Amino acid sequence: MKQVIQNYDGLYGEQHAVILPDFVQIERIETRSFQHKWVIKPHIHTQLFQLFCVETGNGTVWSDAGEIPFCGPCLLLFPENTLHGLRYEVETTGFVLTISASFIDELTTKIPAISLETTQNQAISLQQQPAWFAYLTTLLNRLSDETADTLLGRAFVVQALLAALLTDVFRYVKQQIKPDFAQKNRRLTILRLFQKSIRHSRDPQKNIAHYADEQHITAVHLNRVCRDLMQKSAMQVVYDYFLTEARNYLIHSDYTVAEVAYRLNFTDPAYFSRLFKKQTGSTPKAFRQANQVGC
Missing domain, CATH: 1.10.10.60 (Homeodomain-like)
Structure with a gap:
């Protein structure tokens, strides 16, 4: 029997839907990937955007556009409703940030200039950007701490950290676009x-x-x-x-x-x-x- 493409309203391997439009979840790559023997089968997330921050290790992204190799340190971007799967090298490390796609829409409505002109999965190498990558992991660590706690003002701090992180990521990705492409x-x-x-x-x-x-x-x-x-x-x-x-x-x-x-x-x-x-x-x-x- 063929495997049905899983279309998740929540996280990979989980059947319960997430609470939209304010869903934010961050976890270590190795946590879920170890449970699935370092293979995440092709699937779709409904109304969820994912950012993978790979610290060490390498692997392959599967998508309907073909295979995309990646090697840490790097970023993997998966827009909502895009088919993707991953095969990791054992012991790959990093973060997985999953948020409501509506947050991306809200952010890019406020700052149209950072909007990414693509609906495709992307792998962004950061091997030549060690200082900036360290800054991103600092934000992700802080975000992880904040989402795991119940301190006063938690929601405000989480929103601020997300806005800072995603704005920097989207600005960086747009900087890789050639000038003649940007003119369009x-x-x-x-x-x-x-x-x-x-x-x-x-x-x-x-x-x-x-x-x-x-x-x-x-x-x-x-x-x-x-x-x-x-x-x-x-x-x-x-x-x-x-x-x-x-x-x-x-x-x-x-x-x-x-x-x-x-x-x-x-x-x-x-x-x-x-x-x-x-x-x-x-x-x-x-x-x-x-x-x-x-x-």
Whole structure:
């Protein structure tokens, strides 16, 4: 039997949902990874952002975009609703910070300039930044102490530490972007907000004009941005989001085609199958048979 892709409303391996929008949790990498023999199977976190601060050790991130190797010291960033898994070298150490994605939205709304123009998993090497990495681990240690205590003003201090940590991380990541890439900032912001709306709406039948209205631009403008940056129409960007999820379910789960369609919020499984075939050249059933993985 194939393994079902786990979509957690909380932490990996736990079935209870977290309390949103104020969820903050920090733990050592080695705590949970040791329990799972240093392999975290591919999964998705609903409405949660994760930052891994790897101190020592190395490994591989699995994602729908392929494998990403990492070696400490480094940072691993996993936005909400992104498929990811990890294989660690035994005895890898560091921190895992998990917070409500709504906190990221709130922070980047207040400071738009630090907003990351990506919804993909990232591995950021810090081997050439030992002093800055030490500063980050100091913040994480303080954050760990604060979340474990019940001192007066705890919530305020936690929010302040999170804001300082994430602002510094996002600023650093943006500094790695080439100048010619940064000049596309306005169009990238439009694309990022469009992709964010696709994830939050989870409505495969939502009209492109509605997405454009949310940003007070025209559908023509939104299409132009998508073609400039992704060489795709806006509608194709929407289709790609749902088809990527569909492929993951078809390959890694035993859900029927109809169940996959309903999980992706298609009200008509037949329409989902027709769209899948039109976009991929094969039916969902044929795609699954051609991409069977080991039991």
